[in-house]
Amino acid sequence: MTDTAIGRTVTDFHSQGGGGSAAQQALRAVVEGTVDEAALSTLARSEVLLPTGTDAEGPAPKALTLPVFEQEDGTELVPVFTTQDRMEQALPQIKRHRNVVLGVLAHGWPSERLSLVIDAGTPEELALTAHGVKELLDREET
Template sequence: MDTPSNDRPTPETAAAAQEALTALSVHTMDTEALDTLADSEVLVPVPDDAAEPDASDPSIVALPVLEESGGEQTVPVFTSEPAMAELLPFVSRYRVVPLGALASQWPSAGLSLAIDAGSPHGLTLDSDGVRTLLARPSA
């Protein structure tokens, strides 16, 4: 990964986010878990086709969009490097982004967010769910 070690979420932070995801799999409107998740940082893979200036500019986050079999578009993000490597072992670059800030800028329609997809605690939200449940004002 090309991200410095001090830019990745700590194991404790990643564990708290993963526990929140697990809690949400049981109680979908657990407000404490939603707050924990929204306050966490996630790893956003940098798309292979992102131009180098965009990939290195801290004010720009290029979202990797995966198209599902039914045509639905999803952005995968991860709570830790191991969670990302499990699903996307080929990813060589990523950005660390506060999930609440990412959610507050989320497009109005047509784009889902998958957090730790493929894991037992994974969560996928449609665009309304992202903005409604996770958006926090940018700092």
């Protein structure tokens, strides 16, 4: 991953057309380069799904633990998803998740080494460095 705040990982983002949730529309605007403050605020206020584990049984974890996936190049990333369908497509083995507000997650982002990937494997997939997470999603109003 480069030092840029935003990394576009999917180039064919026009193929899906319009529609989707407000969060997905805001994501699309960021990916397409037509983002404005309203879209960033919408994205920051959006609730996303944070994968928490493969075990569907037992109590949900009380502490928020970020799922960190390491890429072949050593990049460490945390995936979040705008819908359960998108999470299940990308990570079919994951059976549990926690709902978190993206801006709140960004406000407490724990490390300069961690990247965030929103909706991995979709045309709106967005990869952000830690700097990008703070710059784009850590909003006062969340």
